Every structure is written in structure tokens, then in C-alpha cells.
Amino acid sequence: MPAHPQTSTAAVVAAGRRLLEERGVDALTMREVADAVGVRAPSLYKRVRSRSDLFRLVLEDVADELTSVLDAAAMTGDPVADLGAMAAAYRRFAHANPVTYTLMMAPQAIPGATARSVRSSATFLNTVARLAGPMHALPAARTIVAWAHGFITMELAGAFRLGGDVENAWDFGLNRILAAIRRPAD
Amino acid sequence: MPAHPQTSTAAVVAAGRRLLEERGVDALTMREVADAVGVRAPSLYKRVRSRSDLFRLVLEDVADELTSVLDAAAMTGDPVADLGAMAAAYRRFAHANPVTYTLMMAPQAIPGATARSVRSSATFLNTVARLAGPMHALPAARTIVAWAHGFITMELAGAFRLGGDVENAWDFGLNRILAAIRRPAD
């Protein structure tokens, strides 16, 4: 007489993600997640291999959503405008998901959950190629992503302690970097 | 009849830092640290308030060392050369301390241990001011640090998966950003 499933992997991952974002890493316990989806902790092992595996699934979910947010942000066809829009969308996403965004990008934060990938948006790479030329597309893309990720991480960490206008620093950095990356003779 | 101290806060912090860097976050348990300094776990609470407090002390220690590494790297007096040397020293330090560097910069990684500060090197700010002019010194410094930190984090996370030459991407980013930040009329 088979017992019917009371939950699903998707529900477990969603509950884990919400718990993580709203109450922090320590609140993501197997017993709390089980509570949220209406089963007992041991039943979760029918859906995920371990707590680390659950972390990995949650962060993969976040990475997938970020990728589609980026792809949807490029609309005008002008590389500078599109890269600005993608950077803004990237930052908005991180601000809306500060805990999971940070964990997604910090490799050693959760041991065993390191296999997640920050998917490169093909749209992003193509847009950079149009600005920087195909020869420099890869290092140029890495420069933009490194800057945006670094800026956002430090912002979320409260590392900008010397006052000044953080919005202004974002615009300054974005404009200077896009200008610096542009192919010399166009 | 007072019992003599068997250890010190400095020894506890040093043991914690080594454990963290060599065996990861999960290995930093109170019992392991106690073992390393030759006492029992409850005695550690004479030196640190809690495990979170120990994390905070370890990461402050890392931040202090990073600051002095940066200060020591500027030698020539030429702003471009000095900023290049500081960036290289920053990256070397992160490569030598990958786990603790990442944790130091990732706010939510260890709940309760967020009070640590990434000290700004005064030397660094002054050098940037000489390159970018005093008006843009702060946003320019934030641009450089954001890029360097972002680049290194992604590198340590193994996020550069599309092949290509990572050293070349570092040089490309550094040169372009320093050029972009330079005061227009000099």
C-alpha cells in the first residue's frame, strides 16, 4: 500500500530558498524545511541527498533566475545602453536577494555546495563583443562582471564606509569602464 | 589557589585562523580549536565570547594583515605603478588566504560575525587621488577595489569557465581601468 507523496523537490527547494533569504543560513535546518513543506525531517531525504545538496539546488535556482533576468534586460540594440540596463538589472536582483546572491557567489561559504554555476548569459557576451570587438570580448566581459559583482558585494557587506554617494560611485564606475572597453577605432 | 592560564586569545585566534584556512568552515569547532591550543572546549569561553566572536576576531586579523600588505606595496611614487603593485599584492594575498579572504568579504557567510571591517588603506586612497584628482578619488577608489575584489572572488570560485587567459584578463582589466580613471587634463 504505497504512501502518497506529501511534497516535491520543487517545494522543498522553494521553502529552503525562502527560509535562507528571510532568516539566514542558520535557519535553514532540515527540521525547519520539513515543517514548511508539511513533512518530518527524515522524509526530506527522499527529495534531496543532504543539506549541502539542498543548498546547491537553492543556489542553482537563484543562478538560473539571475540568468533570465539578465537576458530580459537587453532591449535597445545599442551595446552601451544594453550593458547599462543589464548591469542595473543585475544589481536590482542582488538587492532583492542579498543573502542568496552573496552565497551563490561565495564559494567556500557552504562546504559541499560548490558545484553550482554562475551561468554566463550568452546575450551579455554578445553585447560585450559588439562594444569591445571580438578579440577583447572575453577579458572585457570579465572586467565588467568582476566590477559589478565586486561593487554589489561590497555594497551589501556595508563596506562603503567612507560616506560619499554610492549611487554616484556606481554610475562613475559603469561609465568609465564601458568607455574604457570600447574598441579604439570604431 | 588560582589556576594558571594555559593559552591566550592570540593563540586561540591563530589556531582558529589556521583551522579555517586549512580545513574549512566546518572544521572550525570549539572542540577542535581547544584541542589545538591544549585546553578543553569550555575554557575557550574565557578568551572569546562565542564561536561567532572567534570568527569575527579571525577575520579582523586577516583584514589587518591585508591592510599592511597593501601599505607596503606602494614604493615607486608613480601612481600607476603603485596601484598596479597594490592590486598585485592584493591578489597575491587573496590567493594565499583563499578561504579566509572570501569569508572576510562575504557578509552573510557567518551570522553574527559581520562587524569586521575591511580597513581602507590610506596609502591606497592617496595614490588614487593623485591619479584621478581629489574630486573623483572616492568613486575611483571604489571602482578599482570593486573590480579587484570581484575578479579575485570569481577566480577563487572557479567562475571563469569559458577558458581564455585569466592572467591576460587581469592585466586587461587593470590597464583599462587605470587609464579610464586618470584625470582627463593632467
Added chain:
DNA sequence: ACCTGAACACCGTTCAAGT
């Protein structure tokens, strides 16, 4: 097939008792 309570080996932390 999935769910469950009981159990195990851990963990951070507290505290009374020792010197």
C-alpha cells in the same frame, strides 16, 4: 513507495565543582 519515531554521533554553550 513514501512517511515516521527513535536513535546516533555530533555541535555550541552553561555551570557547578575542583585547584
Added chain:
DNA sequence: ACCTGAACACCGTTCAAGT
């Protein structure tokens, strides 16, 4: 003053037993 063993409330995970 500091150190210790014992204890407490947790945790992830396993597993035999239930349906």
C-alpha cells in the same frame, strides 16, 4: 582566576517499522 567533566538543547542523518 582559570580549568574541567557533565549536562542540555540542538543539529544532520540513518533505519527499522508502519501504511
